[in-house]
Amino acid sequence: MKTMFLLSAVLLLCSSCEPAKPAAPANQPASQQQDAPKKSGQSLRQEIQSAVDYGIGAAQVEAKKGAVKKIDQINEQHNKDLEEALK
Numbered sequence: 001m002k003t004m005f006l007l008s009a010v011l012l013l014c015s016s017c018e019p020a021k022p023a024a025p026a027n028q029p030a031s032q033q034q035d036a037p038k039k040s041g042q043s044l045r046q047e048i049q050s051a052v053d054y055g056i057g058a059a060q061v062e063a064k065k066g067a068v069k070k071i072d073q074i075n076e077q078h079n080k081d082l083e084e085a086l087k
Contacts, residue, residue, distance in 0.1 A: 008054075009051060009052075
């Protein structure tokens with residue numbers, strides 16, 4: 001379990017790194033030499049937290065809670081429909 005978590009954390013960190021860019025020629029202005037790194041939709045902290053949640057099973061628990069809640073809502077609606085049909 002620890003090995004899986006460490007492996008996923010390392011892979012996550014490696015995948016978020018950008019490959020090295022070749023040095024810019026000396027005749028280009030400094031503003032063109034320093035390109036701002038492009039950020040993904042999630043911050044590194046959020047990505048790591050997601051990996052940790054998945055590793056400890058929190059993501060699966062949240063998914064199950066959501067599914068149970070949806071099933072309960074459907075069941076309540078079905079029961080209401082049956083009560084109205086019996087009246």
